[in-house]
Amino acid sequence: MRTVLLTLFSFAFLAPASAGPLNDAAKKGDIEEIRRLLDDGADVNEADTMASPLHYAAMRGHAEAIGLLATRGASLDAPSKMGSPLVAAAQFGQVEATIALLEAGADPNVGRGDQATPLMVAAFRKQTDVAKVLLAGGADPNVIGIASFRASINGPATALHISIVQGSEEIAELLRENGAEPMPPEVPLDLAERGNAERGRILAQQTCGTCHTVLPEGEPLIGHVDAGPPLIGVIGRPVADLPGFEYSNALKAHGGVWTPERIYAFALRPMLTVPGTRMDWAPDRTPGMIADIVAYLVSEYQ
Incomplete structure (x- = not known):
């Protein structure tokens, strides 16, 4: 059973990072600039203090840029302060970016070793369409994380618990339809x-x-x-x-x-x-x- 720590960040006000030209181009979804920089030898995985170009493209919803970066060797599940690129996409409800990442081969169950999986973030943010795409792409609804957001989401939990507490019955039902269920601990026979x-x-x-x-x-x-x-x-x-x-x-x-x-x-x-x-x-x-x-x-x- 995977166990990850659910630490949810708001990325809307990210601290300024030492962004390079490729990160700037990824944020803008500037395909021609991304291609030119990569052709000139830019490192597709070079991250600033916050994240990599792929994370920024995912966060901003630039599906075409994601496809280009992926074909040029971008690490699809790379960790960052945002989590994985899929976590960044889920946080902001970027459906097309989520699709692009999954089509490129991103693992739908990888967030970051000490953060949330993409499906947990989608449940927390009430991003129903993203949750649908993640589940269709193989996300496991029964992955256990250790939530640390507030009292009612504080401890070992799944996306199902998060969706119910957040009041998103649509996501909760979607999760149940895809096999989500209670995951009680084993009780000793003695x-x-x-x-x-x-x-x-x-x-x-x-x-x-x-x-x-x-x-x-x-x-x-x-x-x-x-x-x-x-x-x-x-x-x-x-x-x-x-x-x-x-x-x-x-x-x-x-x-x-x-x-x-x-x-x-x-x-x-x-x-x-x-x-x-x-x-x-x-x-x-x-x-x-x-x-x-x-x-x-x-x-x-x-």
Whole structure:
């Protein structure tokens, strides 16, 4: 499974770069100037402090320039501060540039090692037409990234989660039609034996108590700005069914009842288990810590 870091930049106000003549020509889509510079020996992949000529052509939507640069040896998946050329095209909704890059052989699943894939960027920017082209070109809707944009897109997630949170049901449905689905983490077969209830009680107070009631004698948090339903008694409770709390549509659709296994998966990777949830990911919670918390909740249920 590919894992990439989703760090979304706005490129509309890029800092001035030490642009060379070829980058300038690529930004303008000046085919004759690009050809002349390349014929005179310009390096097709020479980047300034921001990106390469291909990135700038993609960002500005110059499909013909992309084709020319590609035939002259431009690196189609080159990293940059923008990400890959396809990421630059997706960020600005450049459909024709996206098509040109894919036809030239760009990998639709490559963004940059520490940034978003093109499909994730398209989902975030609500670029439906770009998403369609990327999926038709082989983009994997189930690539997992580590989102770091805001609270509800913060942690391991897919384009499906991003599209739902961003309110783009059209893209979400498009992704589902192309195989997007929840990607919950694997639950250990020996989950019941792994956890320690005493440790879990302490961890629940430290990591869950800000938003949830985690002790039998605890006061309810209804009305608190970050209030979530109490975790005491959660085992066996129908999902998203406790009165007095505002659940996300995604969690309501999850259905069923809370089991130890479902709690483990949701607490460890909420946005993969229930795409569209408002539950935050806590990067400092290890699988062992989650197992301890689950053991504590099970002990209170029994």
